[in-house]
Amino acid sequence: GDLLVTGVDGCWQPRDAEVVLDLGNAGTATRFLAAAALLSPVPVPVTLDGNARMRERPIGELGQALERLGATIEYRGTPGFPPMRITPPRDLAMTGRVLELGTTQSSQFISALLLVAPWLPSGMTIKLxxxxxxxxxxSMTLGLLARLGASVRASDDLRVLRVGAGGREGVGKFDYAVEPDASGATxxxxxxxxxxxxxxxxxxLGVxxxxxxxSFPSLLERMGATVTRAAEPAWTRVSRAEELKALGADMTDMPDAAMTLAAVACFASGxxxxxxxxxxxxxxxxxxxxxxxxxSKIGVEIGTMPGDDGAIYVEPPKGGVDCSESCPAVEFDTYDDHRxxxxxxxxSLRRPNVVVKDPACxxxxxxxxxxxxxxxxxxxxEEHS
Known part of the structure; x- marks a missing residue:
């Protein structure tokens, strides 16, 4: 269906003296709205809060960046974590034009800043x-902004990012067809x-x-799957005609697909x-x-790689995961985590007697x-689409 959004010309129009938002465990919304709070009229502060897990998810790096842009940041609990109160600068024209950031805990801190840059009088340059x-x-954030008419420049290694408004503040009205969620497609x-x-x-979703x-199907192709893609209309098809092989993969560009790959690796040789x-x-x-x-509940050997806490190995047991009708029941906990x-x-597509707890997440x-x-x-x- 279609969604019609009427913009506010880069300046929120809150009805109350202070805005308080409870965003549950929505990390993306929390980070993007934290940066968007820069555009709230003075002196209207915005407080962002969430559930117990959200209060354990760090946001201090984004808070520091917003302070450099002139906002006042207050943490109502643990410093560097929600709930956080953001009071925008009195004059956006005085916001800093250049931000220098080190390695961030989340790319969404960078995306959040880039998304508000077209509405800052001087735009924004981020040096990483x-x-x-x-x-x-x-790259996806920059590509989207460019499609919507913002002035976008970036170095090949993404260490210098510049977003302006092409001589005018903000971006104009647009019609945009939103792609299906590739993370959900994995x-x-x-x-x-x-x-x-x-x-x-x-x-x-195509080329x-x-x-x-x-790009996730490319990893499956390396494991032995057959992948077919088309551009117009866009689609990507995956099937398998041979035994899956183990692989080494760097998921830096698609970390949300890592759990999918780990599940597939349980049924690969090696x-x-x-x-x-x-x-x-x-x-x-x-x-x-x-x-x-x-x-590990299904007998898979899995753990972190020595010396790299951000890497894991996955190896099925000798003879493969027990997929017989008499295999013992297993209950998977989901940790209130949709992915x-x-x-x-x-x-469960290969092994019977599987229970996924809290499926509603x-x-x-x-x-x-x-x-x-x-x-x-x-x-x-049978082919499903």
Whole structure:
């Protein structure tokens, strides 16, 4: 369906003397709205809060950046974590034009700043040192802003980012067709790789997608899956005709797909090594610890790589995961994490007697996941899209 949004010309118009938002465990909303609070009229402060897990997810690096842009930041609990109160600067024209940032805990801190830059009188230049966190998401943000008419420039290594407004403040009205969520698509592409009797085609995601996770089928292809892509209309199809092989993969550009890959690796021959997972420690749960705990329940050898806390190995037991009808029941905990639930569900396509606890947590990003996933069970040599 269509969603119509009427803009406010880069200046929020709150009705109350202070805005308080409870955002649950929505990390993206919390970070993006924290930066957007710069555009709130003085003296209207914005307080962002969430559930218990959200109060454990760091936001101090973004808070420091907002302070450099002239905002006043107050933490109402643990310093560097929500709840945080943001009072915007009195004059946006005085906001700093250049921000220098080191390696950030989340690329969303960078994206949040870039998204408000077109409405700052002088735009914004961000200079990054150290490792660029999840660079594909930064590239996606820049690409989207460019499509909407903002003035965007970036160095090839993404260490210098410049967003202005092309001589005018903000961006004009636009019509934009939003792509399907590539992160949500990875579970179905993974299903096509896990089961020999499935072919899964995801429509709307093809060779020209801005999303880093749209490259996930390339990893499955390396493992032995067959991948077919089309541009117009866009779609990507995954199936399998041979045994899956282990692989080594750097997931820096698509960390949200790491749990999907780990689930697929449980049914590949050999030891897979998955790195680039540093940001998973501060997601809805510590996803590295959660994956180790849950996938070990089906006899898989899984753990962190020596000397690299952001990398894991996954190796199925000798003879493979027990997928017999008499295999013992296993209950997967999901940690109130939508992506843990959806990735662990993949195990059930090969192994019977699987229970996924708290299945409703998928509603955060994919309310109809179980309805769509149910179409895969019991399928035989059938293409699903």
């Amino acid at each position: 040192s150290g490792e660029v966190t999840s660079p594909s998401y930064v 579970y179905f592409w993974g299903a096509g790789a896990i089961r020999e009797d499935l072919a899964v085609r995801v429509e709307g 020209h997608s801005l999303q880093g996770d749209a 030891r897979s090594v998955i790195k680039g997972l540093r940001t998973l420690r501060v997601k809805e749960t510590d996803r590295i610890a959660a994956m180790i705990t849950e996938l 843990m639930a959806m990735s662990l569900a993949l195990v 998928v509603a955060k990003t994919y309310p109809t996941f179980w309805k769509d996933f149910a179409r895969l069970h019991g399928a035989a040599t």
